[in-house]
Amino acid sequence: MTKPAAGFRKMRGSVVGWLPQLRGWLAVVPLFGLSTGLSAHALGHAHFAATTWTVVTLAVLVVLVTQVVRSLTKGDVGLDLVALLSMSGALALSQPLTGAVIALMYAGGQSLEAYAAGRAGKAMTALVARQPRTALREDVGGLTEVLLAALAPGDHILVRAGDVVPVDGRVFRGSAVLDRSSLTGEALPITLLANEPVLSGTVNAGTPFTVVAERPAADSTYAGIVRLVEAAQARKAPMAHLADRYGLAFLALTLLLAGGAWSASGDPLRALAVLVVATPCPLILAVPVALVSGLSRAAGNGVLIKGGGALETLAEIRVLVIDKTGTLTHGSARLTSTRSFGPYDAVEALRLAASLDQASGHPIARALVEEARRRALVLSQPQNVTESPGEGVSGWVEGRHVLVGGPRLMRMHDVRFPPPDGAGLVAAAATATVLVAVEGAPVAVLELVDPLRNDGGRTLAALRECGIKRIVLATGDRRAVAEALVAGLPVDAVAADLDPAAKTDIVAAERRSGPVMMVGDGINDAPALAAADLGIALGARGAAAAAEAADVVLLVDSLAPLPQAILIARRARAIALQSVWVGLGLSLVGMVAAALGHLSPLRGAVLQEIIDVAVILNALRALGGPQDGGEPTTQDVPRGA
CATH class of the missing domain: 2.70.150.10 (Calcium-transporting ATPase, cytoplasmic transduction domain A)
Structure with a gap:
């Protein structure tokens, strides 16, 4: 018993594995059979025609039964049951031509949906296909x-x-x-x-x-x-789940209307006509096509949205919480000035500081190292390095004890800088100050700035135009630095001196104003990205943890694509809903007409095929869209240090 059972499971797995490929070509069978049968009928071979129509209906019915069984094993009760009942009913009531037309209608809908989804997902699948080996x-x-x-x-x-x-x-x-x-x-x-x-x-x-x-x-x-x-292609959208719930209600209504028509008239053909008009429902065709079209168009604009659910949420966002360093700014501080003391000049002070900072992963440390390398300075290997988070770095360079950090690190080592150039210096609000000491003596004050992105102010203004009601800057930096950076920008509130947990609290608190979108790029942003209604990771080179926690990834290191992505999401969702309600309305009208005897099963099948084609073509409009609606129009506010 073991080997036959294993063989059956293997055969069943092979059939199931081929189902997605069959969808695109399924319409060929009923189309060939229907045309062959019509030709035979015209030549007077009515029996051969009826047999041909019955065979092609059974062929499509086998595929349909397999799909329905797969859905039921997963707990999904879908509208494919209506197609199953209508085809079975046509054969049971000796309506082979109607059965063949229903088979063509169902198979054609499957093929058209497969083609539409394939076309819509072209931009996303092309990314996978191009991966080098x-x-x-x-x-x-x-x-x-x-x-x-x-x-x-x-x-x-x-x-x-x-x-x-x-x-x-x-x-x-x-x-x-x-x-x-x-x-x-x-x-x-x-x-x-x-x-x-x-x-x-x-x-x-x-x-x-x-x-x-x-x-x-x-x-x-x-x-x-x-x-x-x-991962995005494998996700199912909440709207698709919503379609499943509405689909159950529509299935119940269909069966009730078909049963009522049969009971009132005594004519089973009326029940069959009702089932035919309801097969397949636009609800299950339009939603995935429109949403995948939106995903594809966003991917073409440099925005990777992880599934239809994230697309829907993006369309409803009203609050933006945005990180500062690396998101609203470049995330790479630039050395603007150096003031040196004692025996070391500015160049030697930078060389010693950069040598020590090679052992640190802090953005400011990396900025000093890059600046030293840009100046072709020869850096030495540091020894016995100790890094104090948030304070700075200490260690040995060329036999000398070097400190690089902030005022608290200097106080910890009892190093006093002469005012006003040292720890007591009130630096420009947008400038980060790094103190350098060698052998317990002050050596230099390095001032760095992390400037606003060129598209930062322009994008925030465009997001306002897209309907974002509230914008909050959330940063771990000092309040003075953060407020100076966004002065003049459309920012409603600034939350500063935040750790990752506090950023998450800010996201939770802002939900009272509407669905919240969090934009960040670092590991410290990952908890807030996951906590938001929609997390957006900025830049393909951002932290992997941020990209994994986010629902949307901007593939270009810029905020500019975000407003356009919101417009694409809103348009795709609107088109999906439009297709659903228009298609459902037309189907319901046709079902009532069939129940009253005004539509035969054959005419009902033709009518529903027209409705299905119309809603899928309408859903494909999500591949296009307004060309200029999402482009930022407000001039960026220039920012200095």
């Missing part, structure tokens, strides 16, 4: 083609013209002309020079260049995007 690694003996899994940070990889960049890294040799349109929607290629960062998934639109890998392929931006796309 191998790369050309530069080894001692020459170029070696290796699997992506074999690549490691530090490897040098040759990217030929037309190749997809396989891993995140930096330009090592040559200049890179990259086409980022498939990831970000940007029409024009960008040019990157030596040591500039390169995102995986972009296409080399110029001459070959060499990139040095900074991450394993599995942790690259493009691999993460592919995982997000696959």
